[in-house]
Amino acid sequence: MxxxxxxxxxxxxxxxxxxxxxxxxxxxRFDLSRDEWRVLAALAKTGTMKSRDxxxxxxxxxxxxxxxxAGLERAGLLTRTIDPEDRRNRxxxxxxxxxxxxxxxxxxxxxxxxxxxxxxxxxxxxxLQSMIxxxxxxxxxxxxxx
Amino acid sequence: MxxxxxxxxxxxxxxxxxxxxxxxxxxxRFDLSRDEWRVLAALAKTGTMKSRDxxxxxxxxxxxxxxxxAGLERAGLLTRTIDPEDRRNRxxxxxxxxxxxxxxxxxxxxxxxxxxxxxxxxxxxxxLQSMIxxxxxxxxxxxxxx
DNA sequence: TATTGTTATACTCTATAACTATA
DNA sequence: TATAGTTATAGAGTATAACAATA
Numbered sequence: 184m185x186x187x188x189x190x191x192x193x194x195x196x197x198x199x200x201x202x203x204x205x206x207x208x209x210x211x212r213f214d215l216s217r218d219e220w221r222v223l224a225a226l227a228k229t230g231t232m233k234s235r236d237x238x239x240x241x242x243x244x245x246x247x248x249x250x251x252x253a254g255l256e257r258a259g260l261l262t263r264t265i266d267p268e269d270r271r272n273r274x275x276x277x278x279x280x281x282x283x284x285x286x287x288x289x290x291x292x293x294x295x296x297x298x299x300x301x302x303x304x305x306x307x308x309x310x311l312q313s314m315i316x317x318x319x320x321x322x323x324x325x326x327x328x329x
Numbered sequence: 330m331x332x333x334x335x336x337x338x339x340x341x342x343x344x345x346x347x348x349x350x351x352x353x354x355x356x357x358r359f360d361l362s363r364d365e366w367r368v369l370a371a372l373a374k375t376g377t378m379k380s381r382d383x384x385x386x387x388x389x390x391x392x393x394x395x396x397x398x399a400g401l402e403r404a405g406l407l408t409r410t411i412d413p414e415d416r417r418n419r420x421x422x423x424x425x426x427x428x429x430x431x432x433x434x435x436x437x438x439x440x441x442x443x444x445x446x447x448x449x450x451x452x453x454x455x456x457l458q459s460m461i462x463x464x465x466x467x468x469x470x471x472x473x474x475x
Numbered sequence: 476t477a478t479t480g481t482t483a484t485a486c487t488c489t490a491t492a493a494c495t496a497t498a
Numbered sequence: 499t500a501t502a503g504t505t506a507t508a509g510a511g512t513a514t515a516a517c518a519a520t521a
Contacts, residue, residue: 184370184373184374184431184435184439185373185374186367186370186371186373186386186387187386189370189438189442190347190442190445190446190457191344191347191348191350191351191438191441191442191445192367192370193458193461193465194340194343194344194347194348194461195344195347195348196388196465197340197344197461197464197465197468198337198340198341198343198344198345199344199388200465200468200469200472201336201337201340201341201464201468202337202340202341203468203472204337204468204471204472205337207471207472207475221332221338224330224332224335224338225332227330227331227332228330228331240332240333241332242342285330289330292335292337293330295337295471296335296336296337298467298471299336299337299464299467299468299471300336301467302460302463302464302466302467303460303463303464307456307460310453310456311336311457311460312339314448314449314453314457315339315340315343317448317449318343318347318445318448318449319339319342319343319346320448321444321445321447321448322343322346322347322349322350322445323346325350325353325441325444325445326346326349326350326353329353329357
């Protein structure tokens with residue numbers, strides 16, 4: 184057993200370092216928790232989404248979304264309204280201030296992602312995407328079968 | 330901004346799934362915390378190491394090592410003695426029971442790693458290693474420069 | 476009965492720093 | 499003064515489950 188060559192360890196060390204470097208932007212500069220940032224990012228494309236879909240899209244559970252949404256609503260970054268078609272659902276929608284925050288934040292995190300990707304040749308980026316997808320699939324299989 | 334295509338997000342989702350699948354072994358079956366498992370794994374090769382080196386080798390800080398070592402000592406898995414050459418250091422050493430635990434645990438986590446690696450062709454494994462190394466280096470650069 | 480979302484609780488982790496001892 | 503390690507503390511995050519509203 185050599186910890187340094189153990190893939191799960193290497194992945195965690197990498198993901199932790201990458202996470203911290205992204206958190207420097209959303210946490211330190213914009214005072215968001217990781218889950219709040221993920222919910223905002225989930226909303227970035229369309230500006231609106233049901234809570235349940237935000238959970239699926241951002242790999243969060245319903246409790247994490249509920250708390251993140253409460254924080255984002257308090258900060259005036261989104262609104263939460265009851266879905267008239269199924270009153271159990273909540274429809275989340277970015278406010279002008281939420282969109283404005285994303286306009287500032289997104290380029291900053293994308294610049295960090297671009298800096299990371301400079302470590303890879305273009306064809307390597309596609310290979311990495313593909314490998315991450317396959318590995319994630321298998322890790323989830325392992326998790327499920329205990 | 331598309332969260333699903335954002336490399337930091339993909340890496341965290343992958344590392345979390347992989348971590349949980351490995352934790353099922355060391356936490357559920359052997360009642361170890363993540364940091365305890367890392368310290369044990371650091372000791373796996375030689376059986377002995379200074380606390381400070383364990384921290385460097387396992388990417389933990391001195392406080393995490395101190396707590397993990399206290400737990401492992403309580404469980405009888407290692408001993409902690411003062412280094413006669415520099416009495417500030419602690420020398421960690423696996424007990425027979427610690428070695429025995431690793432003899433059972435290591436093949437189980439390695440089997441899980443092998444299952445993950447089946448998702449990749451042999452040449453992809455080498456490419457992934459190389460990419461992880463380069464990305465980790467750059468992520469640490471980002472972290473340091475805020 | 477099942478699903479969506481909220482709230483409560485206890486537990487664990489984390490970050491920071493103060494502190495001891497040794498050098 | 500600097501380093502290795504320990505302890506204290508508060509804050510954040512996590513997991514579980516109970517709960518309310520709706521379907």
